[in-house]
Each structure stands twice: as structure tokens, then as C-alpha cells.
Amino acid sequence: MATFGQIIFASMITLIVIFSALIILILALSLSGTLSEVISTNTLPVANLGEDQLLSCFLSTKGQPAGLTDVAVTWEKTGLTGLVYRYQNGALDLADQNSQFKGRTQLFLDALTTGNASLLLRGVARSDEGEYTCSISSSGGGGKVNIYLRTAAFSAPTFKFTNGTLAAEASRWFPKPNVTWSNYDRLILPGNTSFTSNSAGIFSVVSTLQSINVSDTYTCRMENDLVTGISTVTVAGTDVSGNTYFTYSAASSLPTSTYLSLTTSVLYIYYVT
CATH class of the missing domain: 2.60.40.10 (Immunoglobulins)
Known part of the structure; x- marks a missing residue:
């Protein structure tokens, strides 16, 4: 037969488990409206050499108002020294942009508040092929997504x-x-x-x-x-x-x-x- 002390100890353990579960549930419910992820509609695009290519990147938020604030976007390319593109603190920041992409990249700044951080790459060359990372941070959350750009040439006969x-x-x-x-x-x-x-x-x-x-x-x-x-x-x-x-x-x-x-x-x- 359990002693009084053992009963009290078991009861305390049970209460701790219950309260822990309640705290986790409350935190999950409070954070469920602020979940976000960065996605791309095409993570394996094929660019036609010499033509422009859009690399899609979007912040998908749950339970957030339509207008995002404090949006920062960074585009990087694996194995590349310097950046492909960066926007932060309400302005472009291209000081560290690699020379390969100077004058060839563009974000749609008016669309940033909707979570659209897609990058337009002009005049695609073979050297542009590779893995890109789009990173977004904002008032509605953030994250990153990887996109692998492939290059080819093709035309309709x-x-x-x-x-x-x-x-x-x-x-x-x-x-x-x-x-x-x-x-x-x-x-x-x-x-x-x-x-x-x-x-x-x-x-x-x-x-x-x-x-x-x-x-x-x-x-x-x-x-x-x-x-x-x-x-x-x-x-x-x-x-x-x-x-x-x-x-x-x-x-x-x-x-x-x-x-x-x-x-x-x-x-x-x-x-x-």
C-alpha cells in the first residue's frame, strides 16, 4: 500500500505533466496564426539562353494581415563570392553584389509587402546555372528556399x-x-x-x-x-x-x-x- 508521501509525489508528477502539456498547447495555439514559410512555384526552372528568367520566391504566411513591413530579401548563389541581390532597411544594398549580376537583376519592390521576392534575371548565360537561395525576413515571419537554375537553348521550328x-x-x-x-x-x-x-x-x-x-x-x-x-x-x-x-x-x-x-x-x- 502506497504511503501518503508517495501519493503526494505521484500527484505532483501528474500535475507537472498536465501543466506542461497545457503550456505547450497554449504556445502552439498562440503561434499558429504566425506560421510562415518561403516557397517557390518552380524550384527547377530551365532558362532559355539569352532571354530573361524569373526565379520565383514568395513568403507564405498564415493569419497575417495583407501588408508586410520590415521586409528584407537576400539572393545568393552557391559557390559565388558576393551576393546576387539584397534589399534591406527599405532600400537596395548592392555593395557586395557579384560583378556577374550587376545591372542584370531586379526585384519587384512594390510587391514586397505582399511577400513576393521573385528575382528577374536578364539575359541568362551559361555561367548563371546553379543553385540559388532566396531568404526573406519580415514582420510576418521569414525563411528561405533553394532554387536550381538550369540553362538551355531552344526554339520552335x-x-x-x-x-x-x-x-x-x-x-x-x-x-x-x-x-x-x-x-x-x-x-x-x-x-x-x-x-x-x-x-x-x-x-x-x-x-x-x-x-x-x-x-x-x-x-x-x-x-x-x-x-x-x-x-x-x-x-x-x-x-x-x-x-x-x-x-x-x-x-x-x-x-x-x-x-x-x-x-x-x-x-x-x-x-x-
Whole structure:
């Protein structure tokens, strides 16, 4: 039979456990309205060389008013000396900006109070490829997100139909793509493809398909490890019409420390000749 002292001791332990649980619950409830995280709508973007690329970065807050204050944003690139971009204390702070990014980066300052810290990178070059970190702090919380930028060159082909031959010409591809033709029934057709590269290593592509049936629909697929361009082409007399869309790979060859998420983007281009 337990002694009076043992009963008192057990009761005190029970009360301590109960009060601890209540304190944890109260703290959790009080903080639940201020949870925040930094997210990106695309952590594996593929930039078209020479064109501008948006690196998305947003502060997602729970239970916070619409307008954030005291917003500070820092963009960094792994392995780079200096910063990509910084905004703090209500002004730009580019004193430590790496020369690679001078005059090529921009935040949308009017959007910072909504948590939008996306970075516009102008005229993407191969040297821009790599891992970026977007860090945000504000009255509504903060955090960081990693984004791995990949670079490629790709363009939609133009099509011509002459003397029973359908030709596809694309001016910019890198890495070098594979080209495949197929008919409406997805049967692979024998095409003839040639490549020419310029001093920057960018390939122009010319691919032809013979023995075309007028009024039939064909598919021309240009793809490398990063980008796939799929063109659906209809031949009607001497006219060619169709559309092209691009998809981007999940980049399974990225460093294992980078990303497990997968994002695929699609761009449609319509043409009539």
C-alpha cells in the first residue's frame, strides 16, 4: 500500500505533466496564426539562353494581415563570392553584389509587402546555372528556399512543304537535340536531320520528312536532357499549320542535396504558314 508521501509525489508528477502539456498547447495555439514559410512555384526552372528568367520566391504566411513591413530579401548563389541581390532597411544594398549580376537583376519592390521576392534575371548565360537561395525576413515571419537554375537553348521550328517534303527548321538548340518524326498513329517515320553549330556552341537544326500525304497530321519531336519541343503539323495543299509546346525535365542528374520536388512547365507556340 502506497504511503501518503508517495501519493503526494505521484500527484505532483501528474500535475507537472498536465501543466506542461497545457503550456505547450497554449504556445502552439498562440503561434499558429504566425506560421510562415518561403516557397517557390518552380524550384527547377530551365532558362532559355539569352532571354530573361524569373526565379520565383514568395513568403507564405498564415493569419497575417495583407501588408508586410520590415521586409528584407537576400539572393545568393552557391559557390559565388558576393551576393546576387539584397534589399534591406527599405532600400537596395548592392555593395557586395557579384560583378556577374550587376545591372542584370531586379526585384519587384512594390510587391514586397505582399511577400513576393521573385528575382528577374536578364539575359541568362551559361555561367548563371546553379543553385540559388532566396531568404526573406519580415514582420510576418521569414525563411528561405533553394532554387536550381538550369540553362538551355531552344526554339520552335518553322515548317515548309515543297515537292512532297516537309522540312522543320529550328535556329537555337543546346544541348544538341534528338529529332523524331511520327504520324497521326504515332508510328515513327524515317527523317533526315542535320546540325550546324555557331561559335557559342548553339545548334541550328534542319530536319526533313519525305513522302508526305497531304491533309495528314505529323509530329516533330526535338528533345535533349533538359527540354522537349513537340510540334503537331498539318499539311493542307501547300499550307502548313500547327503548334509547338515545350516541356522541361525533372533533372534527375542534379546533386542529391538539391531537390526532391518536380515541376514541369509548358509553353505553347502557334504558327500558320
